[in-house]
Amino acid sequence: MVNHLWKNSTNVKGELDALVYRSNLLGFDRSVCNYGGGNTSVKTKELDFNGKEVDVIWVKGSGADLADAQQKHFTALRMQDITLLKERETMSDEQMVNYLTNCKMDHSHPRFSIETLLHAFLPFKHVDHTHPDSIISICCADNGEEVATELFGDRYVWVPYIRPGFDLSKMIWEKVAANRNAEFVLMEKHGLVTWGESAKECYDQTIAVIQKAEIFLERETSSHPFGDVVVNSISDDERNEMLQAILPVVRGCVKENKRNLIVTHDESEEVLDFVNRERAPLLSQIGAACLITLSIQRGHHCLSNGILQQKRCRN
Numbered sequence: 251m252v253n254h255l256w257k258n259s260t261n262v263k264g265e266l267d268a269l270v271y272r273s274n275l276l277g278f279d280r281s282v283c284n285y286g287g288g289n290t291s292v293k294t295k296e297l298d299f300n301g302k303e304v305d306v307i308w309v310k311g312s313g314a315d316l317a318d319a320q321q322k323h324f325t326a327l328r329m330q331d332i333t334l335l336k337e338r339e340t341m342s343d344e345q346m347v348n349y350l351t352n353c354k355m356d357h358s359h360p361r362f363s364i365e366t367l368l369h370a371f372l373p374f375k376h377v378d379h380t381h382p383d384s385i386i387s388i389c390c391a392d393n394g395e396e397v398a399t400e401l402f403g404d405r406y407v408w409v410p411y412i413r414p415g416f417d418l419s420k421m422i423w424e425k426v427a428a429n430r431n432a433e434f435v436l437m438e439k440h441g442l443v444t445w446g447e448s449a450k451e452c453y454d455q456t457i458a459v460i461q462k463a464e465i466f467l468e469r470e471t472s473s474h475p476f477g478d479v480v481v482n483s484i485s486d487d488e489r490n491e492m493l494q495a496i497l498p499v500v501r502g503c504v505k506e507n508k509r510n511l512i513v514t515h516d517e518s519e520e521v522l523d524f525v526n527r528e529r530a531p532l533l534s535q536i537g538a539a540c541l542i543t544l545s546i547q548r549g550h551h552c553l554s555n556g557i558l559q560q561k562r563c564r565n
């Protein structure tokens with residue numbers, strides 16, 4: 251279960267500091283956000299180059315990891331210019347990036363996230379966008395929207411999968427504006443968007459939604475997601491003997507492909523448990539969790555956290 255880690259005693263000075271603290275807490279737990287994925291933001295007022303106070307959004311820079319993000323990993327952009335984009339029908343990635351580059355408060359700030367407009371269009375001070383395992387379990391299911399409605403009623407907005415960029419950001423803004431009860435967004439095959447008037451309120455909401463989804467999944471999936479154990483692990487000695495026989499063959503295959511690869515092996519308890527189970531041959535070949543579709547059914551298999559964490563889109 252994802253833990254609520256916020257400590258009121260933490261010495262946080264100012265909005266940007268609070269954004270960094272919140273981001274680090276979210277990134278600390280990889281079942282909340284994968285490495286390099288997700289992004290956070292806060293809207294503040296800053297002085298521009300002329301000493302004039304302007305509305306600004308601070309958003310995580312592209313490629314930074316939430317877990318160890320510092321102030322220098324966030325980019326400030328002028329809201330007045332960004333708000334004008336709401337009038338546009340569509341925009342290519344290239345047009346969007348060029349436009350937003352001109353909105354930067356300081357050209358030394360890092361390149362902004364491709365999901366910047368998702369944050370900027372929403373009329374809330376603090377916004378979190380994460381890729382939580384439990385939420386993606388629901389958002390990747392072919393009956394995900396049905397499950398979400400049963401779980402959250404009309405407190406959420408569902409958006410179908412489209413690539414991150416202008417169109418997705420505009421769709422999220424319009425759908426949220428159309429639902430007065432909306433408290434968060436579930437993005438099909440992608441993740442979660444939450445918000446709050448304070449950094450803590452935003453964090454509270456992210457964790458609360460994830461925990462509710464986790465409790466639901468635990469309750470509704472009684473059988474093991476990887477199936478029954480169908481083979482038993484061999485002894486350490488036998489395994490080492492087998493590795494010595496197999497690894498030179500693997501090395502030969504890699505060499506034939508003329509690719510520079512480093513091969514490692516993992517015989518941790520979790521891996522052995524996975525490979526011994528009935529569904530391992532199928533699940534190990536499925537690939538990115540974002541691209542697969544499974545049903546969540548009462549008492550039946552559901553995609554579990556272990557697989558989801560392996561491969562995830564980083565936006």
Ligand SMILES: [Zn+2]
Binds near residue numbers: 379
């Ligand atoms: Zn994302």
